[in-house]
Amino acid sequence: MEPVIDQAFAAALYAHDDTGLDTGASLLAAAPTADDEAHARGEEFVRRAWARGWQPADVIRIVRRELDESGAALAAALIATETARYPHLPPRWADQLAALPAPAPRNRPDRFSYASALLGLYRLLLGLPSIEPVGPAPGTAADRLYQPPAHGESRMLTRIRALLAKAEGTGFPEEAEALTTKAQELMARHSIDEALIAARTHSDETPGACRVGVDAPYETAKAILLDAVATANRCQAVWNSELGFTTVVGFEPDLEAVELLFTSLLVQGTSAMTKAEAGQRAGGRKRTKAFRQSFLMAYAQRLGGRLASDTARVTAAADAGGAADDIPGATEHAAPGSLLPVLAARDVAVTDTAERMFPKTTTTRVRGATDLDGWTHGTAAADRARLGRGGPGIDR
Template sequence: MEPVIDQAFAAALYSDGDAGLDTGASLLAADPTADAELFRRGEEFVRRAWERGWQPSDVVRIVRRELDEMSAGLAADLITTETGRYEQLPSRWRSQLAELPAPPPRNRPDRFSYASALLGLYRLLLRLPAIEPVGPPPGAPGLRLRLPPAHDEPRMLTRIRALLAKAEATGFPEEAEALTTKAQELMARHSIDEALLAARTHSKEAPGACRIGVDAPYETAKAILLDAVASANRCRAVWNSDLGFSTVVGFEPDLEAVELLYTSLLVQGTAAMAKAEAGQRAGGRKRTKTFRQSFLMAYVQRLGARLAADTARVTAASVSEEGAAAGDLLPVLAARDVAVTDAADRMFPETTSTRVRGVSDGEGWAHGTAAADRARMGERRPGIDGSR
């Protein structure tokens, strides 16, 4: 059994092109007794990915990006089986595992096609580079036992998540504005409350990190949006354009806020862009790519400035509310900012700047700016149309 697998791996995993995959798949298709060992070897490749800093959502994202949806399902099957052997898992892994795609039936549509897809996946897993770890691997000492997400998420975050979901789904701009504004207020207040609580209890909590996918198309604009959201929530974001994600560094309550708000603003912005583009097409316009690029860059630039201003406003209001304790709040926030910056610099001692392509579509820029104006966070202004 093992010699057949070794021969298949030698042909398929350490070469490029389809010829090696075909040779390996032919060997495996002809030997059904190799199936169990073949799958076990795949679990080993997944385990090595954890050791290199990857997490379940990272693996599925890169597989989907480099291969196809079927391969993503194959990876999900391996991940589910491999992580099932641990009594303890990192807290963020629970939600990632719950969102894995459904695995395809094994050995379908036929043994050769299935083996070829599996070998292609193994080739990719074998070549994954080491990346910066954003948490402990599964099975690490001190991890909490796996629990359903409802027992792990603070009530405040559940409420924020529900508000943003409604903002994305509604077809009424005024309702979306009210829901998103309320969610932003809760985020900012929650972050400040957590900072004060940590200071008063002398918490030893240190900044953590998470990875958020930044997918094509228009990934540069999306990465800039994520950076703006991260900065407004006292986090740092570092974009890896080659692997399609940004790593966000910050304290846990702020990381939750960044992920929720970025996802919501991206959904709302995409909906507003589609609506504006439809209007352009109705007027006879055909150049949609430049319109979209300009729209999103304007949307991101305006939102970045607005989010920064809103954070300053909420912080100032909190200082006023604290009264005599105001002297405690500002040093606490400053200390957390320094801790986040230091943590990010340790994780990424060398970063480079990305050149942003010029904006060439005036109408796209104007519509994107208007959409960002409607998406304002914190003051009573018109909201963005979150209809799909």
């Protein structure tokens, strides 16, 4: 059956029109005995993606963006089969695999449609560019030697997660404000605790990285928000606008904090934007894309300064005399004046790692907001989230 597969792939995968896909799909649909080999080759395309720096969540995100949800289900089936052959997987992969969409059943709704969708997916996988790896690929020597930091889900992170979940679910802005502020304080304290433990134990832990999806619409505003969250939590963020994600570089506890807070603030901001639009419509004014873009830009910009302010306040309190009494959960104590050199050393390590991963970046000037009502409502929503003002410059 290999000649049939070779003919189908030659027709479909290296052309750029639907005619080639139709020809290849017709050949595969007429050869049921070729199904296993066709899927085995798809698994090989997935392995090639790992070698080029991609991870399961990255593949699913780009397939959804370039194809559709059915294509993501096809990719999920290939990923699940391919990764099942490894005795263990790199850090973060288990969570990504658990979040995969339900795998697509074979040959549904019919053989031709299925084969056409499968070949379209293979065409996309073959064209994926190399990207900066954020960890070893499974099955490689680097993966076998790699020992991830043994952090796990600490009680502090569990509490932070619970606070943010309450902030997202409450219908009272004042309560959401208090909960989100407390969560950021705990994140800052958690980062300090981890830094002090690492310094005291002479840990050889180095910064890592993760990728966070930044999806349309309004991806520029979302990237600015993520950059603000990363900076406030002692990380650096580099946005790849073409592929729809930001790479965040930092120490593992800080990366966890960034992912948690960004996701929560995006939920809170979207909810506030929806309510603001409803109020405007009730007043007889039609809201537009410009309103939503301006809202999220103001929300992201306004949050930056207050995020940084909260972190600076907690850091100053800790450096002045140990764990702050008004921040429950603080455990590590530093001698007065001894904390800042520890944090500075970690900042340098993060900067060095980011510069090695991304030796060439550009700063993008973003388009200003054009809807005054959107900007006003977005600023107010950021104030209610208790997280506030910062510049919009981002690395790209």
